[in-house]
Amino acid sequence: xFLNEGLNFGGLIAGAALIMIMWIGRTACxxxxxxxxxxxxxxxxxxGLASLASALFVDSLIISSVLSIFxxxxxxxxxxxxxxxxxxxxGWYPKRKKNGKSS
Numbered sequence: 706x707f708l709n710e711g712l713n714f715g716g717l718i719a720g721a722a723l724i725m726i727m728w729i730g731r732t733a734c735x736x737x738x739x740x741x742x743x744x745x746x747x748x749x750x751x752x753g754l755a756s757l758a759s760a761l762f763v764d765s766l767i768i769s770s771v772l773s774i775f776x777x778x779x780x781x782x783x784x785x786x787x788x789x790x791x792x793x794x795x796g797w798y799p800k801r802k803k804n805g806k807s808s
Contacts, residue, residue: 733779735789745786752779757772
């Protein structure tokens with residue numbers, strides 16, 4: 706399919722993309738909550754839904770898979786942003802002060 710040599714690299718590409726996208730989602734959740742509070746969930750919702758909608762219209766199975774993984778990661782990130790606020794309250798992560806410095 707991908708190289709037409711009898712080897713199918715589509716699964717490997719999707720798996721590698723999954724690892725990168727999960728790292729991006731985790732980092733966006735932690736830093737996003739730190740700088741923008743949990744109000745960032747609206748942006749995560751828009752990104753997630755836009756990614757899923759665009760995955761429906763892409764012909765390539767690999768690209769559609771990667772867009773779907775991206776979309777579902779950001780939809781799951783909505784839950785994680787809310788949980789991140791609780792982690793900050795427990796002291797597991799630093800809280801941002803009004804002047805922009807962490808406590």
